Amino acid sequence: MRPPLVVGNWKMHGGLAEARALAQSVRDGLKRPRGVEVVVCPPFTALAAVAEVLGGSVVGLGAQNCHWEPHGAFTGEISPTMLAELGCRLVLLGHSERRHIFRETDDEINKKVAAVLRHGLQPLLCVGETAEERRQGLTFTVVEGQLRAGWAGLSLEDMGRCLLAYEPVWAIGTGVNATPAQAAEVHGYLRGLASELGSKDLAQTVRILYGGSVKADNAAEVTQEPDVDGVLVGGASLQAPSFIAIAKKSAAKGGAPKRRLLLCDPESTSCAIGRTAVPPGAIESNRLGISAVSHSTTGARSGYLPALPLRQQRSRYVSRGRAGVRVDSRGRRG
Ligand code: 13P
Numbered sequence: 514m515r516p517p518l519v520v521g522n523w524k525m526h527g528g529l530a531e532a533r534a535l536a537q538s539v540r541d542g543l544k545r546p547r548g549v550e551v552v553v554c555p556p557f558t559a560l561a562a563v564a565e566v567l568g569g570s571v572v573g574l575g576a577q578n579c580h581w582e583p584h585g586a587f588t589g590e591i592s593p594t595m596l597a598e599l600g601c602r603l604v605l606l607g608h609s610e611r612r613h614i615f616r617e618t619d620d621e622i623n624k625k626v627a628a629v630l631r632h633g634l635q636p637l638l639c640v641g642e643t644a645e646e647r648r649q650g651l652t653f654t655v656v657e658g659q660l661r662a663g664w665a666g667l668s669l670e671d672m673g674r675c676l677l678a679y680e681p682v683w684a685i686g687t688g689v690n691a692t693p694a695q696a697a698e699v700h701g702y703l704r705g706l707a708s709e710l711g712s713k714d715l716a717q718t719v720r721i722l723y724g725g726s727v728k729a730d731n732a733a734e735v736t737q738e739p740d741v742d743g744v745l746v747g748g749a750s751l752q753a754p755s756f757i758a759i760a761k762k763s764a765a766k767g768g769a770p771k772r773r774l775l776l777c778d779p780e781s782t783s784c785a786i787g788r789t790a791v792p793p794g795a796i797e798s799n800r801l802g803i804s805a806v807s808h809s810t811t812g813a814r815s816g817y818l819p820a821l822p823l824r825q826q827r828s829r830y831v832s833r834g835r836a837g838v839r840v841d842s843r844g845r846r847g
Contacts, residue, residue: 518743521750532559536566538753548765575603581624593632619662644683684725700740729758
């Protein structure tokens with residue numbers, strides 16, 4: 514079960530009065546959100562004020578960054594212990610603006626992830642490729658490198674406490690959001706990698722949010738994708754009505770799971786949906802009318818293939834390592 518999560522990243526916007534007012538409106542607009550968890554990440558200077566406003570509400574508090582040391586001579590930095598004291602429950606790490614504007618390295622991000630976990634907070638590790646990297650066909654290479662480095666040295670238990678966000682750099686603040694298919698492909702890839710780095714169980718449970726130009730009018734479409742477990746929202750989180758609408762549109766409908774995963778062991782030719790073995794090349798449908806195609810014979814590198822709703826199966830591009838194969842509705846390559 515992966516309850517949808519909607520996180521608002523307020524970035525460097527708003528003084529105290531605006532932050533309080535926005536938090537109040539979000540709190541009042543989401544008194545009893547059904548089927549969705551909501552967190553807002555104000556600037557550091559507004560954390561205490563927003564914590565006060567949100568106290569006792571279901572809207573959680575997060576921070577946008579932190580240092581890896583608990584205290585010390587690090588002028589201008591904020592530690593995970595300080596954030597925990599303010600009531601934060603998660604911390605955004607490796608956001609593209611930190612990586613690209615402030616030149617944060619994978620190694621620093623990894624230290625931050627470990628530190629945040631040590632202090633009982635949840636890291637929300639962001640990964641994503643630039644437009645140029647996508648043009649060069651490097652999307653999977655880039656996000657794989659970022660996830661491998663971000664999780665380096667973590668125990669399986671700690672990986673299980675992490676949240677992930679796929680935020681393509683070209684979609685952030687541009688108004689050009691990734692299509693649901695583009696998001697699904699990368700989320701599926703990341704889930705496969707989670708299986709390889711951790712376990713199949715981890716791949717089934719880790720929540721992966723999509724971020725990049727999410728608005729009230731595209732949130733439902735992207736969160737419909739089985740592998741998209743919510744959204745990380747920038748600009749549209751600064752207006753309570755749009756953020757509230759996004760949260761409501763991202764909520765799980767009727768509590769039914771969107772679909773099951775198909776996990777393939779890359780070392781063998783066997784695949785399974787849950788505990789049911791699936792012969793290579795076969796389609797497995799479950800009660801929800803959801804199907805998956807076993808691809809171990811095609812050399813699925815990550816050992817994971819998203820199960821696709823039947824109606825989408827005919828010509829969906831399914832990730833296979835860095836290349837990809839097209840399958841028809843019978844699971845035949847073509
Ligand atoms: P926008 O929603 O403004 O594109 O920003 C996305 C983002 O960076 C969230 O972390």
